[in-house]
Amino acid sequence: TISKEQFEQLINAVVPKARRTEMPNNMKQNMARQLGQLLVMVHAAEQRGLEKDPEVQQRLKIQRDSALAQALNVKLQEDATPSDAEIDKYYKDNPSAFEEVTLQRLFIPKAVASKDKPVDATTEKAAAEKLHARAVAGEDFDKLQKAAYVGNANPQAAPNTQMGGRRRGGLPPDQEGAIFALKQGGVSELYDTPGGYTVYKLIGKRTVPLAETKDEISRKLQQQKFKDAMTALTGSAPITLNEAYFGKEEAMPVMPGMGSMPMNVHRMPEQPPSAATPAPPAASKKPVKPKTQTPPPPPPQ
Known part of the structure; x- marks a missing residue:
């Protein structure tokens, strides 16, 4: 049995504060079903001793590191919220x-x-x-x-x-x-x-x-302060790859199974995914007819 407190703790852990009050009931129901299935599988995995597997332990460590990085990401965003004085100064300076x-x-x-x-x-x-x-x-x-x-x-x-x-x-x-x-x-x-x-x-x-543009200025300043904080943080510890081991550095595609790696922790937090995501439409098998030439439209309003 999952108590109300346990379920709300889960929501608080995975859903950004700004989105919690907007969560529709069907999304909460979906999360509850997924949590129930997760706990059943966790119990079965523990009975089989899978938590002792070295690869599983490494994945758990990566997930912990990712959670900490994401928590820092949210904290830096909160700290980047500009004061009224900063907003007023930006308005007067520009x-x-x-x-x-x-x-x-x-x-x-x-x-x-x-x-x-x-x-x-x-x-x-x-x-x-x-x-x-x-x-x-x-x-x-x-x-x-x-x-x-x-x-x-x-x-x-x-x-x-x-x-x-x-x-x-x-x-x-x-x-x-x-x-x-x-x-x-x-x-x-x-x-x-x-x-x-x-x-x-x-x-x-x-x-x-200023009253009409205060929110706009606040978002702009917050994004800039957040970016500056991340640049200072990541710049304090440059990453150098061992070329003898890795070879010459080049662009690397996203590898399957690495979704939990904290690769994009410096991004602003995003809205949680919908409880039900519709499947993409099937590709049409009908031949595409060439379009006839039409006069160019006027510039957008």
Whole structure:
């Protein structure tokens, strides 16, 4: 018989704290069944004296070492949790990271050339420049977007011009600086991309308040502090292989049966696996039909 206390001790040992309250009942039931089967097998193994086998003893030692390494992993993560003062300092020291622009975007698609219908790039660019000039003159972006898709095979595919808020890192690197430098109501230059031409209009600009980004900063600082702690720890004891025994060092594939080795103990703890993992779908035996060429889609919103 397994008592409630024993079972909860098991859960506390294998499930991260942040995930314990989220565990569904069927997952607990599955763990209980697996624990019961495990104890039956352990009892049978002890009756056969298998714990005295040198190979078994070595595996038990490896599992102990792995458990200790994983415990240290969790402890280092907990210790890496930043203070409010650290979060506030990061926010004040990195003002540009929290600049946000609200944009509209006009996307002018390029036609797809074919043997029967070649594309005149010069004419296409001239048409895009005319739409850009209308945008600079203050014409409505929604109206211009519809005009850009009048000759498209699917006029209804015209994308929404509203992009919402974008922070640094959320726009193409070669365009970002100029877009953030726009004044309210300003229109960007005409950008030539593989799929089409793009024009941006700056609707507004703000600094994201600390209250909205505190959790994001906390995660970023925690990950960096955790990484620094692991680098300092592993760097304090460099590992050198005996080339006379191991041969010239090279990349090594994962070996079967080594799953319990503490090879990745420096990773952040992960969510425990689901109680029931569905089997992967069987590979289809149907032949794959070649896809017909379609116009490139507009850039993601």
